[in-house]
Amino acid sequence: MTTNIELDNISYRIKDTQILKNISFKLSHGLHILAGSNGSGKTTILRLLSTLTPPTSGIYQYNQISVKKNRQIKKEIGFMPQQPNLYLDLTVYQNIMYFGLLKGAKKKDIGAKIDLFLESFSILPFKNIRVQNLSGGIQQRISIIISIINNPKLLILDEPTNNLDEIERNRLYQLLKSISVNTIVIFSTHLIDEAIKHCDKVIVMKDGNISLNESIANMKNLDIKNYF
Numbered sequence: 081m082t083t084n085i086e087l088d089n090i091s092y093r094i095k096d097t098q099i100l101k102n103i104s105f106k107l108s109h110g111l112h113i114l115a116g117s118n119g120s121g122k123t124t125i126l127r128l129l130s131t132l133t134p135p136t137s138g139i140y141q142y143n144q145i146s147v148k149k150n151r152q153i154k155k156e157i158g159f160m161p162q163q164p165n166l167y168l169d170l171t172v173y174q175n176i177m178y179f180g181l182l183k184g185a186k187k188k189d190i191g192a193k194i195d196l197f198l199e200s201f202s203i204l205p206f207k208n209i210r211v212q213n214l215s216g217g218i219q220q221r222i223s224i225i226i227s228i229i230n231n232p233k234l235l236i237l238d239e240p241t242n243n244l245d246e247i248e249r250n251r252l253y254q255l256l257k258s259i260s261v262n263t264i265v266i267f268s269t270h271l272i273d274e275a276i277k278h279c280d281k282v283i284v285m286k287d288g289n290i291s292l293n294e295s296i297a298n299m300k301n302l303d304i305k306n307y308f
């Protein structure tokens with residue numbers, strides 16, 4: 081079955097501050113960019129999609145089932161947070177294995193894929209190094225690998241292009257594009273002009289609302305910057 085998600089009238093408030101305002105949209109497979117200026121609500125909506133943050137009101141459905149009633153879906157979601165959240169005293173291999181097992185992947189499947197992923201992100205030599213000895217950029221790449229190691233049906237990445245050079249970013253876009261053939265992939269980025277060339281759909285947030293939700297094919301006469 082093709083995965084789909086639907087947000088219906090989702091709001092999120094912290095004390096008296098309304099951060100997300102009555103957001104509704106549907107997503108199915110494909111590569112989606114989430115854009116918007118600083119503070120527009122991108123991280124908040126991505127955390128909500130990942131189920132880490134529950135909405136204050138509204139309904140979030142995953143394959144027509146409320147996520148509140150279906151804890152199993154957490155295993156079908158891959159999430160890369162804006163700041164890597166790794167065990168610093170474990171090695172790269174141990175971190176990926178630990179989080180992969182937590183997400184329900186099998187040890188032998190993780191073992192079979194790990195070197196390929198490390199190689200494709202140019203970090204294979206660091207496989208057995210403790211994370212505390214590695215730069216933020218390398219930790220970022222480990223965090224991307226962790227988000228995809230369990231073959232998620234919904235893959236969410238918060239600013240995955242941070243700390244990556246142009247070659248690595250292009251490799252990432254290709255990887256996400258190939259995953260998105262049968263997976264919902266959504267990522268936030270500030271590199272709109274570059275990322276838009278690789279994506280199927282763009283969602284723009286402005287002040288906690290969705291100001292644009294459009295397929296790239298229909299964007300020809302639209303200037304995305306007008307929606308920021």
Ligand SMILES: Nc1ncnc2c1ncn2[C@@H]1O[C@H](COP(=O)(O)OP(=O)(O)OP(=O)(O)O)[C@@H](O)[C@H]1O
Binds near residue numbers: 094116117120121124
């Ligand atoms: N814990 C909090 N308490 C109060 N306000 C918050 C809290 N977390 C986020 N906000 C506010 O919610 C709004 C949305 O924040 P969010 O981090 O989702 O934006 P963003 O689009 O991801 O920004 P950036 O591009 O800078 O990462 C901002 O105005 C932010 O200040």
